[in-house]
Amino acid sequence: MRLAAEAITFAYVPGRDVLRDVTLAVGAGDVMFVLGANGSGKTTLLDCLAGVRIPRSGRVLLDGDSIDRIPTAERAKRVGLVPQIHEPVFDYTVGEVVLMGRTPHLGLFARPGRRDWEAVDRALDAVGLRALRGHVYTEISGGERQLALIARGLAQGAACLLMDEPAAHLDPRHQHAAFATVARLASDGFSFVITSHQPNNALLYADRAAFLIDGRIEQEGAPIEIVTEETLRSAYGIEFDVITGETGPRAILPRVT
């Protein structure tokens, strides 16, 4: 599995590019964090990588094939989008939410059968949420919802999951639970592109990280190498201190004067 953006440029409104010449790639087992300020283009980048939005120029390649040429259902079996958790309007059960991941495997007129429910059970097992299958999705915690959405991506069959701000709305313990699940799945060969507002999470959980600043990838590499005071200043516009441990940078703090 290899998902790559090659020099992609995207604009919602002509003349105002949200992504400029962005190049990055993930392979099997990679956990890549995309860091950047609000409005820097992170979610748009995920949409482009998922094939949901088509860049104006450049291309997104999935195993060497241009993603907009792959049939939509085929693409959905290989790349999954894990959105930010939100309060859904209808009280689906956790199982029903995860079951929606089976959509690309089912024809327009088909309804899910035993095989699909088995895939749901395997996905819930993989994130440790099997016991909540019959619970109502709106009544479980934010951390559990995040895991359920990961499970939906797994039920989809995707080997690459694109996660939008999985740490938002979660307390540190549930953030850790979610990223521990990500690390375990990555060791099984799944790959992840994760957007985050938390450079500290990149230092803790990422193999690689990239800073998206004003639509451009400014730094890319090992988190301990790119999370520097200079990069943080240019990404967020304020001063930071990087706290260094024995193995290198461990955490960042905004500089309070």
Add this chain to the structure above:
Amino acid sequence: MTTKRGRTAWVLAALAPALFLLALLIGRYGIRIDETFRALFAPESVSDVIRALILRVRLPRALAAVCIGANLAVTGAAFQGLFRNPLVDSRILGVSSGAAFGAALALLVSAGTIGLQASSFAFALLAVGLVCLIGLRFGSAALILVVGGILVSALFNALLGLIKYVADPLSSLPAITYWLLGGLSDVRWATIGPLLALTGFGLVFFLVVRWRLNVLTLSESEATALGVRIRGFRTTVILVGTLLIASSVAVGGIIGWVGLVVPHVARAWVGPDHGRLIPVSIGLGAVTVLALDTIARTALPSEIPLGILTGLVGVPAFFLLFLRFLRVRGEAR
């Protein structure tokens, strides 16, 4: 959980034919049950009056009630999912306002029943067509369609007011007013052909795609990432739903509340999964409108307009459901 819900659904399915028979049986002209059966299955063996009453009056009317109830409920359920808003009903895209204007226009020029139906149907489609044009031009996000629906509804309501203003207060104005209240008293075989055909087509469509309707409740990018061509699917659902509502309104006039309340009852009963919600909404909508129409034509010496009755039942039913919803959330005593 599923089996218990499944069992109740079967009870409903068994109840429906009994209710249908009852609707044929009772009326101002009393007909015995054996006469009803014979009129249906051996029409030569009953008197002309009974045969005509059962086969030409009550049977088409009961069928129309079943179709209209099913159509309003299934479209309401699908649109509530599509707009991710449980307070939406089948009228959200201006279909009823367009239909009302079309009917009033036909009544103003005394166009006859077929003309009325055609005009009502055409303007219902025109109203939704305008909303969809707004969506196409400015991006088909759900919010744009909702606002478009409000605007188009308001436009046709204003035009309806204009027609009422110029209508003859002794003949066409009362006819318009009465039509707007909704009712099935004029239903004959000759007028329900399009309704039956479109209902058959539309219900089959919603039944076969019913599981996939769940995906419409997700955001556009989520649905696309799941491999669904969301805009095409959404447009198709809107189109088929509009055909169902337009054909129903053309026959029965404005019958409110069914499209809002029935899907809620169905959801409270079998949950939000459209795989179960759609068939249960169809059955519940059909049974509800058939029962209310039977009451409408038999309860009082003169017929009660069906739209009034659905309102009288729908409002308290919706209030109770809403209270239940708030209590579940701990937001009401």
